[in-house]
Amino acid sequence: LTLLAELREALAVEDQLQLALQPAVDLATGAPTGVEALVRWLHPRRGLLTPADFIGPVEHSEQLGAFTRYVLDKALAVAAGWARDGLDVPISVNISARSLLDPRLPAEIAEALRRHDVPPRRLVLEITETVMMSELEVVDEVLGALRALGVQIAVDDFGTGFSSLTFLTRVPVDEVKVDRSFVIRMADSPEAAAIVRTTVGLAHELGLRVVAEGVETAEQRIALAELGCTAAQGYHFFKPMPADKISAVLGSLLDSATANV
Ligand code: G
Numbered sequence: 001l002t003l004l005a006e007l008r009e010a011l012a013v014e015d016q017l018q019l020a021l022q023p024a025v026d027l028a029t030g031a032p033t034g035v036e037a038l039v040r041w042l043h044p045r046r047g048l049l050t051p052a053d054f055i056g057p058v059e060h061s062e063q064l065g066a067f068t069r070y071v072l073d074k075a076l077a078v079a080a081g082w083a084r085d086g087l088d089v090p091i092s093v094n095i096s097a098r099s100l101l102d103p104r105l106p107a108e109i110a111e112a113l114r115r116h117d118v119p120p121r122r123l124v125l126e127i128t129e130t131v132m133m134s135e136l137e138v139v140d141e142v143l144g145a146l147r148a149l150g151v152q153i154a155v156d157d158f159g160t161g162f163s164s165l166t167f168l169t170r171v172p173v174d175e176v177k178v179d180r181s182f183v184i185r186m187a188d189s190p191e192a193a194a195i196v197r198t199t200v201g202l203a204h205e206l207g208l209r210v211v212a213e214g215v216e217t218a219e220q221r222i223a224l225a226e227l228g229c230t231a232a233q234g235y236h237f238f239k240p241m242p243a244d245k246i247s248a249v250l251g252s253l254l255d256s257a258t259a260n261v
Pocket residue numbers: 037038039050051052055071094095096156240
């Protein structure tokens with residue numbers, strides 16, 4: 001079987017595709033600001049596959065829609081569980097740029113939010129800027145409809161695309177995620193540090209949250225806090241973890257953030 005034929009099967013059975021969940025924390029308070037869902041494929045023969053192993057072919061296949069719906073459905077089921085536990089934390093889902101070319105996406109997401117009884121604000125869609133420039137109209141229409149629903153939009157991997165700045169003027173977004181390649185080099189590259197500093201300033205001027213990705217050291221955390229970065233995510237705080245671990249982690253983060261107020 002080809003990988004894509006195997007994906008069709010994986011989407012039909014339980015538990016082959018799973019979400020690894022990684023919290024982002026507020027740099028001032030330590031409170032969780034959100035949790036990113038990262039898909040993993042527990043393949044029965046090929047072993048554990050990460051998105052790098054399969055997302056490319058999936059994006060260019062007719063299974064992209066089913067895959068996107070599957071991941072959203074799992075993520076919203078997780079968020080619904082948090083709501084039952086009294087945890088008010090949004091979940092972030094990575095959305096392939098190509099999914100934004102499907103005009104049915106907003107209605108499907110609206111239906112999934114209703115089915116799981118999750119308020120739209122609790123869902124953040126992470127999109128990269130490499131949305132096809134030739135199909136701006138469809139993308140703008142889909143993103144506009146998603147915003148009208150009340151879903152939040154984050155620009156992922158900010159700074160790595162061809163049109164970062166233009167993108168922010170075209171599409172109303174809520175959050176910017178600083179790509180980890182800049183965070184990693186912040187300490188020894190003045191250029192990388194300047195890009196992080198400028199992105200934080202830009203985000204603030206536009207009234208957006210800014211989340212630094214790939215934070216691995218205390219030095220990076222401190223530098224980001226000094227720059228006024230809202231929140232950070234990375235191995236320094238948490239590695240992506242299985243769904244059954246996350247509620248307890250969020251609960252204790254919220255407790256200690258409250259204790260510090
Ligand atoms: O842990 P990590 O290897 O999961 O993620 C690698 C890349 O795959 C990241 O760029 C991330 O945005 C992307 N990714 C993770 N999960 C998903 C998903 O469910 N859908 C899409 N389209 N991309 C994802």
